Amino acid sequence: MDLPYRSRTLLSPSINLPIFSAASTSTCTLEKPKIHIHPLPSEDGVLIKIEPPREPQDGILSHVPCDIVLVIDVSVSMHDLAPAMGVNENGDMVQENAGFTVLDITKHAALTVLETMDENDRLGIVTFSTAAKIIQRLLPMTASNKELAAESIRGMRVESATNLWDGIREGQGLFEDEFNTGRVPAVMVLTDGQPNHGDPDRGYVATIRSMQPLPATIHTFGFGYNIKSGLLKSIAEIGGGNYAFIPDSGMVGTVFINAMAHLQSTFANKCVLEIIHPKFIELQTTTGKTVDTGDQHEQEKTGRSQLNDIFCSSGTTDHQKLTIKLGNVQYGQSRDIYLRYESNLSPVDHDPDFDITAEFKYSLMQSPQYSVSARKDLLEETDLPQPVIAYHQSKSMLCKYLSSLFPMLSNGERLHRQDPLFRAIRFRDLMDRMPASNHADPFNTSLMEDVQGQVQLAALNDSYFQRWGRHYFLSLWEAHEKQICNTFKDPGVQVYGIDSPLFLKCKEALETAFSQRVKPLAPSRSGEADQRYKSGGAILPIEKYNDKNGGCFAGSSLAALASGHQVAVCKLRKGMAVQTPLGSRQVAAILKMGAKRMVMCQVGNLTVTPWHPIMDYEGVNGYSGAIYSVLLEPDEAVDAHAIKADGVWGVTLGHGLLAGTDVRAHRFLGDYERVAESFKTIGADNRGFVRSAGVRRDGKTGRICGFRGVRGGPCR
Numbered sequence: 001m002d003l004p005y006r007s008r009t010l011l012s013p014s015i016n017l018p019i020f021s022a023a024s025t026s027t028c029t030l031e032k033p034k035i036h037i038h039p040l041p042s043e044d045g046v047l048i049k050i051e052p053p054r055e056p057q058d059g060i061l062s063h064v065p066c067d068i069v070l071v072i073d074v075s076v077s078m079h080d081l082a083p084a085m086g087v088n089e090n091g092d093m094v095q096e097n098a099g100f101t102v103l104d105i106t107k108h109a110a111l112t113v114l115e116t117m118d119e120n121d122r123l124g125i126v127t128f129s130t131a132a133k134i135i136q137r138l139l140p141m142t143a144s145n146k147e148l149a150a151e152s153i154r155g156m157r158v159e160s161a162t163n164l165w166d167g168i169r170e171g172q173g174l175f176e177d178e179f180n181t182g183r184v185p186a187v188m189v190l191t192d193g194q195p196n197h198g199d200p201d202r203g204y205v206a207t208i209r210s211m212q213p214l215p216a217t218i219h220t221f222g223f224g225y226n227i228k229s230g231l232l233k234s235i236a237e238i239g240g241g242n243y244a245f246i247p248d249s250g251m252v253g254t255v256f257i258n259a260m261a262h263l264q265s266t267f268a269n270k271c272v273l274e275i276i277h278p279k280f281i282e283l284q285t286t287t288g289k290t291v292d293t294g295d296q297h298e299q300e301k302t303g304r305s306q307l308n309d310i311f312c313s314s315g316t317t318d319h320q321k322l323t324i325k326l327g328n329v330q331y332g333q334s335r336d337i338y339l340r341y342e343s344n345l346s347p348v349d350h351d352p353d354f355d356i357t358a359e360f361k362y363s364l365m366q367s368p369q370y371s372v373s374a375r376k377d378l379l380e381e382t383d384l385p386q387p388v389i390a391y392h393q394s395k396s397m398l399c400k401y402l403s404s405l406f407p408m409l410s411n412g413e414r415l416h417r418q419d420p421l422f423r424a425i426r427f428r429d430l431m432d433r434m435p436a437s438n439h440a441d442p443f444n445t446s447l448m449e450d451v452q453g454q455v456q457l458a459a460l461n462d463s464y465f466q467r468w469g470r471h472y473f474l475s476l477w478e479a480h481e482k483q484i485c486n487t488f489k490d491p492g493v494q495v496y497g498i499d500s501p502l503f504l505k506c507k508e509a510l511e512t513a514f515s516q517r518v519k520p521l522a523p524s525r526s527g528e529a530d531q532r533y534k535s536g537g538a539i540l541p542i543e544k545y546n547d548k549n550g551g552c553f554a555g556s557s558l559a560a561l562a563s564g565h566q567v568a569v570c571k572l573r574k575g576m577a578v579q580t581p582l583g584s585r586q587v588a589a590i591l592k593m594g595a596k597r598m599v600m601c602q603v604g605n606l607t608v609t610p611w612h613p614i615m616d617y618e619g620v621n622g623y624s625g626a627i628y629s630v631l632l633e634p635d636e637a638v639d640a641h642a643i644k645a646d647g648v649w650g651v652t653l654g655h656g657l658l659a660g661t662d663v664r665a666h667r668f669l670g671d672y673e674r675v676a677e678s679f680k681t682i683g684a685d686n687r688g689f690v691r692s693a694g695v696r697r698d699g700k701t702g703r704i705c706g707f708r709g710v711r712g713g714p715c716r
Contacts (some may be wrong), residue, residue: 031057033142033267035331035360037376038384044342045286046378047392048275048358050326051336054265055501062263063116063506064365065183067138069169069216070110071125073191076129078103079224080192081156081250081525084482084545096374097530097576099523102192102223103158105249105545107521108514110153110257115508115513117141117258122183123149126187127280129159129169130197131542138174152305154521163206164195168218168235181518183265185216186241186330188259191232192223194353204231205291205412217269217327219259222471223252228365229471230406230414233478238412240327244486245475245556254488254548262330262484263501268362270369271326273337276319276357281378282342283322286396287481288403292325329362332500338392339413341378354378394436394447398455401430402477405470416470427459440659450476450492458584488697514546559630560644569628569645574688579647580632582640589679591629591653591707594694611690629653633678634672638664668704682709 031053038047054599056062057172078655083097084107109123117123119430121140125135135152139145178185192281200207208214218239223246236243244255244263277283327334329452345352359373382389405423406414417423429439436444455476458469479486497503520542523529558566562577562584570592630652632641641655655674658664668674684690696706 027071033360033362033371034315035358035372035374037356037358037374038382038389039376039378039380039390040271041379041381043389043393044339045340045384045393046283046337046356046376047384047389048273048339048526049336050271050273050329050337050360051332052333053506054331054332054499056331063502063509065120066117066263066266067122067124067175067178067181067185067216068117068260068263069138069171069174069182069187070111070113071126071132071167071187071189072103072106072110073162073164073167074103074127074129074156074158075191076158076160077193078106079194079524081528082252082545082644084250086265094102097528099156099422099526099529100545101524102249103156104521104524105252106151106190106223107156108518108542108545109252110512111150112253112256112262112514113155114146114149114262114399115213115518116509117146120183124171124306125152126167126170126174127156128163128170131163132170133167134170134174152600162191162193162195163198164189164191164198165207166198167191168204168208172216172218173200174213177215180363180365181216181363182268183366184263186263186614187216187239188219188221189218189232189235190221190223190246191227193226194228195231203411203413204235204633205238206414208235209267214239216503219243221246221255221259224248225467225471227471228413229474230416233413233474234291234407234408234414236478240325242484242486243475243478245471247472249545251487251489251510253514255486257507257514257546258484258486260486261503261507262328262497264506264710265330265332265497266328266365269328269330269365270363271329271335272322272361273335274359275322275324276359277322277341278353279318279320280344280352280357281354281356282344286338286340286400287399287475289408290403291408327482329483329498330500331502332496333503335483335688336392338396344357364707377556387441387444390435390439391441391443391447394434394444396453397430397434398447398479400474401426402455412486414474416465420465423462427456431456440665444493446491450490450516455658456491494703499676515542518542537579557645560647560689569630571626572630573690574684574686577631578630578643580640580642582635582637585632585635585640587630587688588633588676589631589684589688589690591631591679591692591708593694613694631672631675665703668706676707678706682707 014442023622032049036049036051038049040046058395078607081097082100082102084100099580114123121141122138123136123141123145124138127133127135135156136149139149140148165291168187169190171189175185177475181422202210208218218243220237220239220243222229222238225247227245229245231245241361241704242259246252246255256693257314277706324337329335341535355375357373357375361369361371363369367471404426405417406418408414425481431451434448436447436451439445454472458465458472467547475486476490478484479490479493483496484506485493488492497507558568559569559572560566560579562579567576569590572587574587574589576587578587579680629656630643632643632652634654635641636656638656642651643652651671652662654675655664655670657670658667659665664670679690682690682692690707690711692707695704696708698705
């Protein structure tokens with residue numbers, strides 16, 4: 001079906017909107033998406049790639065109009081203090097308390113969303129505590145309405161209990177059965193606790209299912225560690241949205257910014273992939289069981305999942321149809337579905353037909369539905385490069401592992417497995433089988449960084465899993481399954497959206513709004529702030545709630561000097577001679593930054609940051625204090641760039657390995673000249689100390705590209 005010109009004026013049943021600007025995606029002819037089938041007969045698999053247009057065809061990068069309803073928890077726990085990380089006069093990272101609460105920072109994030117909206121968007125606001133309150137109905141964000149919305153957001157106050165269901169119900173109710181308005185509809189729910197009042201009798205999943213089709217997708221955000229993340233993930237799944245975990249106040253900004261940027265760069269909604277295949281072929285999804293996918297064997301017996309229908313089979317005598325709901329698809333970001341299959345072909349069958357047809361159906365935020373399709377013989381080998389195949393197989397394997405840790409109850413809510421041995425055995429099996437480990441391209445490398453970093457820490461240490469892993473794993477699974485970037489932290493999710501100019505533009509605008517354009521609120525608990533903030537002589541920069549830090553050795557680790565003596569890493573000075581695997585080498589500079597409750601690896605007596613290349617590994621712990629990175633004098637030999645700390649060899653900066661499969665390889669951290677130039681920009685004292693507030697990351701790839709001085713600055 002050909003795509004027509006879309007109307008310049010989008011009308012809803014309840015409100016007339018002004019004519020959209022020329023930059024709106026609703027004013028241009030839209031390029032069709034593409035669909036490709038890549039059979040992998042030697043793997044008994046098939047990869048189906050859906051490629052939306054890279055950007056709106058008019059070439060003007062403006063956000064896609066949205067209908068957003070913010071549903072915000074105002075229970076009493078939202079009044080908890082939300083300290084940020086700062087740097088004291090000695091360059092040490094310290095916890096800074098300016099009196100801001102969790103609700104204060106949430107308000108700032110909501111004001112950031114508001115700041116990037118215009119008259120083509122609508123915003124509604126609901127709060128919930130013992131009951132939900134409609135603070136603002138859906139209104140177009142004209143200048144006057146934005147002022148009213150900002151006043152409503154600033155006026156939110158904490159109350160008592162947590163009636164999550166009432167908040168969701170009222171949030172959906174604001175759409176008043178409006179469908180296909182031409183804007184991207186979404187309900188964004190943030191909570192920091194467990195629902196303790198007014199839960200629906202039939203459970204959340206069953207009740208939301210009974211309301212379908214929903215006028216808007218439901219996106220859930222869990223703040224802190226006292227959340228019911230399994231429930232929030234299930235709500236997002238049945239609601240067609242996404243779930244994200246916000247571990248602390250420093251992550252509020254990045255999670256909201258990425259979520260909103262994805263909505264503002266939406267190409268199509270209500271997206272569905274339908275695959276027609278011969279009945280003797282059993283297709284199987286590979287990213288794990290969700291509320292909507294049900295159980296593979298249940299599908300075989302019933303033809304339809306007992307849980308719901310995001311994944312279902314139906315068909316004729318000779319063929320079956322597999323249906324997979326995809327939700328929203330963004331400009332410039334492909335959706336890649338890797339499926340496995342088994343053949344039940346009878347020996348008496350002659351000349352069987354192995355052709356499958358894949359049809360991608362989608363809407364453009366209005367009622368017409370469009371489609372594109374492709375047909376392919378499953379026995380015809382693909383010409384995709386091996387690293388691409390390995391990446392998608394590995395991504396699916398990671399998702400399946402993460403999903404296996406959260407068995408689902410009959411009501412659709414998840415619990416986390418309590419057996420640490422199960423997690424560890426499954427993880428080691430995952431590590432042994434992932435083909436991504438055999439490739440050095442950015443996609444496979446970043447995925448392995450996720451697996452060998454935070455995933456390994458929580459998979460092999462039960463205390464970390466119980467503290468944060470059980471929330472984080474669900475969020476990471478969501479990001480990789482939906483191919484969305486949900487934070488700036490995890491290397492593997494940074495590859496999503498990098499080929500979407502619109503997503504990157506929206507993200508940049510939101511980050512600017514968060515850090516610069518939105519005026520910070522007065523702290524709600526200023527009387528409990530640190531003395532320097534109480535006096536009014538200092539202001540805590542709001543960008544510290546969108547923080548991006550990094551580092552290496554703990555300061556107490558003992559470095560081996562060339563003389564045979566040992567000295568704490570924090571006592572190293574420029575010109576000191578240290579041991580390296582190739583003899584003695586002088587210290588050129590020492591980078592010092594701080595950490596608050598950072599996850600660190602324990603190797604004997606050595607405390608080192610995750611992902612830091614070393615020659616051994618024993619466990620993990622928590623750490624607060626200064627962390628240090630060392631730059632030795634130049635040497636062309638890679639092995640001359642390492643020091644022995646607490647008896648373990650650890651790589652230093654500028655070692656010369658920029659790419660490849662070596663675990664030390666890094667485009668910035670391995671580049672001596674770039675590291676030295678970054679140090680020069682920040683400045684060092686006469687002892688060779690460079691005091692840093694953290695790392696800089698490339699705005700497109702999310703990878704480290706420099707170090708920030710105490711006052712920060714853009715990536716060079």
